[in-house]
Amino acid sequence: MTVSDHHPGPAPAGGLADGPVAVLANPAAGRGRHRDLLPEIMDRLAGTGRDVRLLTADSAQQSRAACVAAVAEGAAALVAVGGDGTVHQALQAVAGTPVGFGPVPAGTGNDFAMDTGFPVEPLAAAETVAAAISAGRTRPVDLARVTAVDGSTGWYGAVLAAGFDAIVNERANRMRWPRGRRRYDLAIVVELARLRPRRYTLRLDDRELTVDAVLVAVGNCPSYGGGLRICPAADPGDGLLDVVVGGRFSRTALMRVRPRLYQGTHVDHPLVTSYRARTIELAAEGITTYADGERSAALPVTVTAVPGAVRLLR
Template sequence: MRTIGIITNPTSGSGRGARRGAEAKATLAAGGHHLIDLSRGSWAASYEAAVAHRPSLDALVVVGGDGMAHLGIQVCAETALPLGIVAAGSGDDIASSLGLPRHDIPAAVARIEAGLRGDTVRVDLGRVTGGAVEEPASPRYFGAVLSAGLDAAVASYARAITFPRGPLKYKVATMREVPRFRPYGVRLTADGRERTMRCTLVAVANGPVFGGGLVVSPDSRMTDGRLELVTADGMSRRDILGLFPKLKDGGHTADPRVRIEQVESVTIVPEASEGAPLPPAFADGELVGATPLTVTVAPGALTVLGGRAQ
């Protein structure tokens, strides 16, 4: 018998979160495991409960979307505690990048069971430090993508709305944020190389997708020991409206104003002389904090139950 901590989000999805959480707990319990429910009604309280119980757990399981996976990552990063993900959210970019089932609780639990028998994958994480990183998890880790430009402004608005769901809500958020846009000023130091620029997008990718399946960095892999810095030069609102739809299949990478470079470390600093202030950064759809921030790769920092190296 294994002792498994489980965190669900019963308030999400107009009751769907509670139903999915209950199904996941029943399915895991049917496997003979001892479950400890660590759901506490808030991100911070659930995180603190999971950290307090961490020494007694054989695994942690989270049920929900990228926000719940992001929470689980904070608890398990750079420890021996493996993470199981029952993906049941509107985006599920982390689960998608790990080849995990989505919206199929029996299949997701079967992967977790296989992981408990040894079928696991070690994946990299992004590790974020800075004076304004949101507590209680500092440093902050992420699995998919950190956004710090217009992509962060879009993520912030998308996080605040409940309808529509999935990629469509990012389209709605984009249409809301683009009319407000002015190019941002930023100073980037990537693996010791510094440059300043007026930018539209600034993202650091550990996995290929964000925003419910938007392919921001097609060649990113969670097992290569590297991150990708994705930037786009300052653009007009008209050009942005032409660029953003190309994120659906990674077609934006053909635009000469878009640059993707492999890095191990990048520092993002607002540069007022170049343009507008940067919005607060988001990662895996969750607020991380205001810049300046430094992002470094944490190779092999997370063990995922039943995951696949993509």
């Protein structure tokens, strides 16, 4: 769970402040295939006439700390070069502040950048961000705030997974072998053999539900996992969160419906139900959630849509 020391509201309206541009880059993102582009990305940002500073970090925790420090020291903009994990760490620093934020997609999964309208090609995205910096232009979009049972809070931009996919992620992160994508594939096989519906309690604003489900996702944006449109109707500008619940799926039925997530047509399946709310309280036994693909809080949690919580450089 990402812990925040403050509980800011929406970012205030207005243009981009004076100050430097901080850049968080993950050279290992996307298996390093965009590593050589970083000098060109830095050049494009330097073309704005502002001081551009590359942050130093060797871990997710250090990345988050470096971003928080850059914002505290007066950065006017923060640019995250990497995938959803890199974006997630940066969002913890800029949420609820007037600091402009630019995701440059260079990871295996770039769902937040794609769903908020940034180009898929890293240099094109960098040019979009640089143009916004030069013009002093930002566009507010929503984020989701997660509050754990101990009161700690964190932010996410795309989707919170709280069902089968979260369980698979948790197992994969405990495994030492194999490496890379094969570890995740093996975790799917292991957890499919253990698949069972779990009892969830959901409070959607003032409505309370009890459901048996294998899949629960809370989306600020439509996609997670590198293009799986789990919450296809989610809109990061509507001040609401979309909740998609997959009910009592068998192993076979779950695997058959999974390919439909790429088009978002799984929501038409009779075992899938969708809801929309501003605040969601979600509880179940033995589930650790994953937000933007990063380990978040164990259930129960409260997830709240915060309108205009981040100012995108678009």
